[in-house]
Amino acid sequence: MGSKGDSTTQVIQTDIPEYFQPYAEDIMTRATAVSTRPYVPYDAERIAPVSPDTLASEAVIRGIAAQGMPQTQAAIDYTGQMMGYLPQVMQGGPYQFDAYGGFQQGQADPYAGFQETQVDPYAGFQAYGGFEDQSGIFQPGQVSEFRGFRAGEADPYAGFEQYGGFQAGRARAGQFTEAGTATAEDLQSYMDPYSELVTGRMKERIREDYDRSRGERSARAVSAGAFGGSRQAVEEGVAERGMLDRLAQIEAEQGSAAFQQARSAFEADRAARLQTEQAQIAEIARTQGISIQEAARVQQNQAQESARFQEAQAAELARTQGISIDEARRVQQDRAAEFARAQGLSVQEGARVQAAVAQERARIQNADAGEFARIQQAQAQELARVQGISVDEAARVQQQEAAEIARVQGISIQEAARVQAANAAESARVQQAQAAEDMAFRNFQLQGMGFGMDMAGQLAQLGEAARAGDIQAAQFLESIGTAQRAREQEYYDLQYQDFLRQQNYEQQQLAGLMGIMRGIPMGSIQTTQVPNNPVQQALGAGVAGLGLYRSMYS
Numbered sequence: 001m002g003s004k005g006d007s008t009t010q011v012i013q014t015d016i017p018e019y020f021q022p023y024a025e026d027i028m029t030r031a032t033a034v035s036t037r038p039y040v041p042y043d044a045e046r047i048a049p050v051s052p053d054t055l056a057s058e059a060v061i062r063g064i065a066a067q068g069m070p071q072t073q074a075a076i077d078y079t080g081q082m083m084g085y086l087p088q089v090m091q092g093g094p095y096q097f098d099a100y101g102g103f104q105q106g107q108a109d110p111y112a113g114f115q116e117t118q119v120d121p122y123a124g125f126q127a128y129g130g131f132e133d134q135s136g137i138f139q140p141g142q143v144s145e146f147r148g149f150r151a152g153e154a155d156p157y158a159g160f161e162q163y164g165g166f167q168a169g170r171a172r173a174g175q176f177t178e179a180g181t182a183t184a185e186d187l188q189s190y191m192d193p194y195s196e197l198v199t200g201r202m203k204e205r206i207r208e209d210y211d212r213s214r215g216e217r218s219a220r221a222v223s224a225g226a227f228g229g230s231r232q233a234v235e236e237g238v239a240e241r242g243m244l245d246r247l248a249q250i251e252a253e254q255g256s257a258a259f260q261q262a263r264s265a266f267e268a269d270r271a272a273r274l275q276t277e278q279a280q281i282a283e284i285a286r287t288q289g290i291s292i293q294e295a296a297r298v299q300q301n302q303a304q305e306s307a308r309f310q311e312a313q314a315a316e317l318a319r320t321q322g323i324s325i326d327e328a329r330r331v332q333q334d335r336a337a338e339f340a341r342a343q344g345l346s347v348q349e350g351a352r353v354q355a356a357v358a359q360e361r362a363r364i365q366n367a368d369a370g371e372f373a374r375i376q377q378a379q380a381q382e383l384a385r386v387q388g389i390s391v392d393e394a395a396r397v398q399q400q401e402a403a404e405i406a407r408v409q410g411i412s413i414q415e416a417a418r419v420q421a422a423n424a425a426e427s428a429r430v431q432q433a434q435a436a437e438d439m440a441f442r443n444f445q446l447q448g449m450g451f452g453m454d455m456a457g458q459l460a461q462l463g464e465a466a467r468a469g470d471i472q473a474a475q476f477l478e479s480i481g482t483a484q485r486a487r488e489q490e491y492y493d494l495q496y497q498d499f500l501r502q503q504n505y506e507q508q509q510l511a512g513l514m515g516i517m518r519g520i521p522m523g524s525i526q527t528t529q530v531p532n533n534p535v536q537q538a539l540g541a542g543v544a545g546l547g548l549y550r551s552m553y554s
Contacts, residue, residue, distance in 0.1 A: 024517070030510055034510065042499050049485070054477070054482060056474075056477050058478075060474035064470050069230075069467065071230075071462060074463075075456035078453070079234070082449045086240075089442060089446065090248070190265040190266050192258050195257070195258040199250060210239065217232070221235075230457060237450075245446065259428070266424075281410060284405075284409075291398075292399055295394070300391055310376060313376075317369075318373050321365065332358050
């Protein structure tokens with residue numbers, strides 16, 4: 001180490017031997033000639049051209065890209081068309097069932113052949129008219145009798161009146177509300193007003209679930225790279241079909257449940273009305289029974305009053321007739337006494353004869369009056385008996401008619417109830433069959449739409465498969481063209497390498513010769529102290545770089 005600017009430098013000095021001097025100069029001459037030789041360009045093809053197969057594959061790919069995916073588009077169009085038909089399918093008209101309207105109420109007519117037994121009173125009663133003077137010994141004396149005697153006039157009391165104020169009591173039947181016949185409006189009034197709200201809420205939840213799941217399906221389609229493709233459209237169609245099936249099922253179930261509840265309420269109401277009608281029939285039968293009993297009581301009272309009136313008239317007649325007989329006997333006695341006195345006969349004899357005649361006559365008259373009273377009493381009793389029989393017979397006939405009417409009305413009520421039950425059952429059967437047919441028809445149409453959408457999906461898949469096949473065929477053509485071009489490129493590269501080798505042949509020969517010469521010792525190494533010269537350092541670096549370049553080039 002020295003002062004600033006001084007350094008220790010190792011200098012290599014090479015001494016060329018004399019026997020090697022010609023070779024070295026020859027090498028330098030030749031290297032100079034090689035380095036000064038002008039650049040020779042490569043006139044042949046350097047890069048292999050694109051093969052026809054590669055061009056054909058590119059044309060195929062270009063055609064596929066220009067063609068697009070017609071099958072997928074057709075599937076999308078068909079799916080959209082099916083979605084447009086879906087509201088019409090849900091409102092389609094299935095087979096219309098008709099309710100059987102041939103139910104008829106049986107007509108039960110009450111038996112009208114009841115007849116009262118005709119009882120005629122016995123009319124053969126006759127007063128005995130054979131009372132006669134059997135002795136024939138009573139002879140009145142031949143005297144002039146006093147003709148101034150007059151018998152008193154006794155008129156029978158005619159003021160007897162038969163009481164006619166008997167009236168049958170009127171029993172009124174209770175007023176009941178008749179049971180009506182069920183109509184569609186009546187059944188609608190029994191429907192649950194909240195069923196539509198519940199059904200609507202359930203439908204909203206299904207739609208919310210469908211919208212939520214649609215977002216999830218869209219996210220899956222985006223992650224799978226199939227967003228907007230036919231596969232997503234098919235999946236959306238299937239999900240929408242499931243949602244519509246659930247909506248239809250809920251509507252059918254809720255409608256059926258509401259109808260069953262309405263029918264149960266109507267049946268309970270109808271049973272209450274039937275009980276009311278039965279109570280009404282019982283009340284009518286009870287009031288008719290009261291009316292019949294009251295009529296029988298009035299007729300019986302009227303018969304008793306008529307008998308009493310006839311007995312009173314008969315007694316009065318007998319009384320007045322008795323008074324007439326006594327008065328006639330008194331007159332005859334007076335006449336006999338006067339006749340005896342006038343004729344000079346024995347008053348006692350005349351009185352005896354007249355008394356005997358009067359007693360005989362009185363006996364006959366009393367016998368006639370008693371017989372007449374007996375006949376009247378027998379007639380009154382017979383009339384009362386006949387009237388009592390008529391009253392009982394009328395009561396029996398009325399009771400039988402009332403029982404027959406009650407029986408017929410009961411049959412009519414039962415027949416009406418049977419017809420109403422048959423109509424209600426037929427209506428329920430028709431409604432259930434209609435609902436089932438609607439559901440089956442919608443399911444059939446939905447299945448047809450699902451089948452069409454499946455076919456559209458298969459068409460889209462076939463289109464994708466055909467497109468993938470075309471792309472694969474184009475790739476095969478491209479691989480063939482690439483291989484063919486690679487082979488041509490290898491031929492061109494080989495030609496180029498031959499050209500390079502021909503151009504570098506002399507350089508390689510010089511490099512080999514220089515390598516041989518580097519193995520011959522040519523000098524020694526000396527270390528000297530020389531001043532630090534930047535120019536020399538630059539020249540040394542240049543020589544070192546030139547040696548490195550040559551070694552790398554060789």
